[in-house]
Every structure is written in C-alpha cells, then in structure tokens.
Amino acid sequence: MSKDKLWGGRFNAPINEFVEQFNASIDVDGRMYREDIAGSRAHARMLGQQGILSDADVKQILAGLNDMEKAIEEGALPFTVALEDVHMNIEARLTENIGDAGKRLHTARSRNDQVATDTRLFLRRRVDEIQIRIRTLQTALVNLAQCHADTIMPGFTHLQTAQPVTFGHHLLAYVEMLRRDAGRFADARARMNQCPLGSAALAGTTFPIDRHATARELGFDAPCANSLDAVSDRDFVLELLAACSICAVHLSRFSEEVILWMSAQFRFIDLPDAFCTGSSIMPQKKNPDMPELVRGKTGGIIGGLVAMLCTVKALPLAYNKDMQEDKGAVFDAFDQLEGCLRVFADMLPGMKVNKVIMHKAASSGFSTATDLADALVRAGIPFREAHDIVGRSVSWCIEHDTELHQMDAAACAAIDARLTVAMTSQLSVEACVAARNHIGGTAPDQVRTQCAAWTQKLEADNA
Ligand code: ARG
Numbered sequence: 001m002s003k004d005k006l007w008g009g010r011f012n013a014p015i016n017e018f019v020e021q022f023n024a025s026i027d028v029d030g031r032m033y034r035e036d037i038a039g040s041r042a043h044a045r046m047l048g049q050q051g052i053l054s055d056a057d058v059k060q061i062l063a064g065l066n067d068m069e070k071a072i073e074e075g076a077l078p079f080t081v082a083l084e085d086v087h088m089n090i091e092a093r094l095t096e097n098i099g100d101a102g103k104r105l106h107t108a109r110s111r112n113d114q115v116a117t118d119t120r121l122f123l124r125r126r127v128d129e130i131q132i133r134i135r136t137l138q139t140a141l142v143n144l145a146q147c148h149a150d151t152i153m154p155g156f157t158h159l160q161t162a163q164p165v166t167f168g169h170h171l172l173a174y175v176e177m178l179r180r181d182a183g184r185f186a187d188a189r190a191r192m193n194q195c196p197l198g199s200a201a202l203a204g205t206t207f208p209i210d211r212h213a214t215a216r217e218l219g220f221d222a223p224c225a226n227s228l229d230a231v232s233d234r235d236f237v238l239e240l241l242a243a244c245s246i247c248a249v250h251l252s253r254f255s256e257e258v259i260l261w262m263s264a265q266f267r268f269i270d271l272p273d274a275f276c277t278g279s280s281i282m283p284q285k286k287n288p289d290m291p292e293l294v295r296g297k298t299g300g301i302i303g304g305l306v307a308m309l310c311t312v313k314a315l316p317l318a319y320n321k322d323m324q325e326d327k328g329a330v331f332d333a334f335d336q337l338e339g340c341l342r343v344f345a346d347m348l349p350g351m352k353v354n355k356v357i358m359h360k361a362a363s364s365g366f367s368t369a370t371d372l373a374d375a376l377v378r379a380g381i382p383f384r385e386a387h388d389i390v391g392r393s394v395s396w397c398i399e400h401d402t403e404l405h406q407m408d409a410a411a412c413a414a415i416d417a418r419l420t421v422a423m424t425s426q427l428s429v430e431a432c433v434a435a436r437n438h439i440g441g442t443a444p445d446q447v448r449t450q451c452a453a454w455t456q457k458l459e460a461d462n463a
Contacts, residue, residue, distance in 0.1 A: 026079045044057075068097070085115075110202075112202065113230065123237075135461055137178060141171050145450075146448070152358060166444055167353065194225075195220035195223045196231060201231070202232075256295060276289060294343065300336060301337060376423065
C-alpha cells in the first residue's frame with residue numbers, strides 16, 4: 001500500500017505491484033548500507049549539536065544505527081523491495097526498532113543529498129581498493145620485468161617486426177599505463193571528496209545545520225558549495241567510469257598481446273594451466289580464456305560509461321530518477337575491473353616465457369636494419385642516404401635468402417662502397433638493445449634501473 005510508504009501521505013491508491021519492483025533500487029544500492037549508516041550517524045550527531053534534535057533522541061538513533069549495522073552484517077535484517085532503496089530500508093527499520101526518535105532522523109535531509117553522499121562515500125572506498133589492486137598488478141609486472149631485463153623479443157609496429165626490445169621493457173610499458181590509471185583514480189577521488197549532505201532535496205534546508213561538521217566527520221574535504229549542483233552532479237560517476245574504462249582498455253591491449261603470444265604461430269609464452277580451459281571437442285586445445293575475458297569485459301565497462309554519459313546529458317537540474325541507474329553501471333565497472341586486475345596479477349607469476357623462440361623471432365625480419373643505418377651515419381653518411389643503402393641491402397638479402405650480418409665484403413661493395421663488413425658483422429640483437437641505453441630506452445641496464453625504482457616506489461606506496 002502506498003499509504004504504508006514513508007512518502008505515502010498524499011496517496012490514495014496503492015502502488016502498482018510491478019511498479020513497486022521496477023522502481024526499487026535496493027538490489028543495487030543495498031551494498032551501500034555502511035555508508036548510509038555512517039551518513040545518518042554524522043547527520044544525527046550534527047542535528048544534536050545544533051540543538052535541532054534532543055540529546056536523548058540522538059543517543060537512541062546512534063544506538064539504533066549500531067544495532068542495525070550489526071544485524072545487517074549478520075544477515076539478520078534482510079532488505080525488502082517494498083521499502084524501495086537502502087535509505088528507506090534503513091530508516092524504516094530504525095523507526096521500527098527505536099520508535100519516534102527514528103522518525104526524526106530525516107529532519108533537514110532528503111534522499112537526494114543522502115544518495116549523493118552515500119554514493120561518493122562508497123566509491124571513495126572502491127577507489128582505495130582499486131588502487132591496491134593496481135599496485136599489486138604493477139608489482140607482478142615489475143617482478144617479471146626484472147627476470148626478463150635481458151630477454152630479447154621483437155618489438156612491433158603495425159604488428160610487423162620493427163626492432164629488438166627487451167621483454168622487461170615491454171612489461172614496464174604496462175606499469176607506466178597503470179601509473180597513469182592510478183593517477184586518474186586519485187584525481188577523480190580528490191575532486192569528488194566534497195559532501196552533498198545538507199543540500200536536502202535541492203535548495204538546502206530551513207534548519208540551522210552545520211555542514212562543515214558532517215563533511216568533517218565523513219572525511220570529506222569540504223561541503224559542496226551549491227545545493228542544486230550537489231544533488232544533481234554525477235561527474236564523479238562519469239569520471240570514475242572513464243578511469244575504469246581506460247584502465248580496462250590497457251588490460252585489454254595486454255590481453256590481446258598475451259593471446260597472440262600464446263598462439264602456435266608465436267609461441268612466445270605459455271599461461272599456467274590453472275588459468276586456461278580446454279575445448280569440449282578438440283582435445284589438443286588450451287585456451288587463454290582469462291585474457292580473452294578481460295578483453296571481453298572491457299566492452300561492458302566502456303558500455304557503462306557510454307550509458308551514463310547518455311543518461312546525464314539530458315537531465316535538467318536538479319535530481320531526476322534517471323540518476324538511480326548510475327549505481328548499477330559504476331558498481332559493475334568497479335567489480336569487473338577489480339576482477340580483471342586480480343586475474344592478471346595472479347596469472348603473471350606463472351607465465352612461462354620462451355626465451356629461445358622470442359630471441360629467434362627478434363633476430364628475423366631484418367630487425368637490426370636501423371642499427372646498420374646508424375652505423376653508416378656514424379661513418380659520416382647522411383641518414384636519408386644510409387636509409388637507402390640499408391634498404392637495398394635488405395632487398396639483396398631477401399633475394400639471396402640471407403641476413404644482414406652475414407653479408408660479406410663483396411656483397412657490401414656491390415651495394416655501396418661505403419658499406420663495410422665491419423658494419424654488418426657487428427649487427428646482433430644483443431648489441432641493438434644494449435645500445436639504446438638512455439632514459440626510456442630498451443637496454444637491459446635501463447630495465448634494471450627502472451625495476452629498482454619501481455620496486456622502491458611500490459614498497460613505499462604499500463607501506
Ligand atoms: N534510490 C534513489 C536513487 O538511487 C534515491 C533517491 C531518491 N530520491 C527521490 N527523490 N525519489 O537515486
């Protein structure tokens with residue numbers, strides 16, 4: 001019956017049965033019960049301090065909220081769709097338990113500032129958790145990079161062999177992406193850490209509230225400056241969905257590489273059995289399901305971002321019920337991203353790296369051609385000419401089914417008088433990577449330096 005609802009006073013007919021379900025958000029926002037209770041505690045204390053509620057009422061409310069939190073945690077207080085959302089489930093139960101004091105809790109408050117506050121608090125916690133997951137994955141990548149500072153693989157552009165790189169260097173590229181991801185989450189967290197409480201439905205309240213007190217108690221940096229904005233702003237949801245999407249895209253790119261590397265055509269790596277599955281018909285198959293799923297889930301996470309951008313784009317100020325859809329999208333993005341980060345961090349230490357095959361692949365495809373051009377430049381030849389000489393050398397090698405470093409004096413002389421065996425014979429993938437020994441370069445020494453710096457940073461951040 002609508003009459004039984006917390007908002008039922010002006011209603012004469014009961015709510016439609018399906019509408020009751022369609023309208024409810026408890027299945028999604030029930031997860032925010034801790035934050036809802038924390039918000040209510042802060043609000044009640046503030047009302048007491050300001051003389052808006054009596055000390056006795058506040059005492060009862062606080063005790064009642066403590067009992068409720070315990071009961072919910074123990075599963076002794078199941079939520080009901082009839083009470084629509086987490087805010088009304090908790091308020092109604094509180095009133096059932098403590099009577100009139102519970103009915104006074106909603107003074108100077110609306111579900112609109114309440115939900116905005118709860119969601120910010122909940123997502124703040126999720127951001128802190130995701131930061132730990134990001135660091136854990138970075139640690140796994142750095143550890144692996146350290147083991148493979150000297151492991152040589154082909155570096156690709158256009159997915160064609162380009163130049164040799166170290167596998168450790170390749171892995172550290174993802175550590176850098178994750179650094180920026182962590183930065184995006186941290187930026188969004190700093191921006192959203194303002195308290196909507198006290199904005200009430202949209203315009204503020206007639207009671208002499210202390211918004212600084214509630215903001216402080218809940219760990220916010222300040223109260224939101226404009227009540228209309230405070231209840232209708234979902235920028236933080238969009239920013240976090242964007243941060244989740246970009247991070248997922250990074251993991252998806254890595255997934256794509258891991259999948260390619262594990263194929264019979266590459267055979268660069270093998271994933272541990274515990275992270276793969278077989279085929280129900282092809283007995284030989286071992287499939288890289290985990291990276292495939294990570295790549296697949298990325299679509300869903302991006303979908304959440306697009307959905308919320310579309311939802312918010314048409315909303316007039318201030319609160320609109322459309323906003324209720326935000327939590328499903330952003331909670332799901334965090335859940336999925338957390339799973340993706342976790343599965344990669346768990347899987348990487350067991351990844352087998354086929355150094356011999358990687359080395360062979362790095363040595364093919366004329367990957368040392370740029371270094372030969374550089375050798376000609378060092379002999380005083382302009383780079384564009386050097387480029388042409390090496391281009392003709394490659395063509396010659398293809399024709400004679402040989403490699404650049406195997407070209408003899410006659411072959412060199414036939415191409416250009418300035419090309420010498422001293423230049424070609426020195427070409428090796430080891431020399432190629434070792435020579436790129438500057439900040440950001442692929443040399444084993446650089447990889448080791450980077451790994452050491454990262455290990456120190458990650459240990460400090462984890463402390
Ligand atoms: N369940 C609602 C939501 O998630 C809470 C706010 C409801 N406010 C309202 N005026 N109906 O958005």
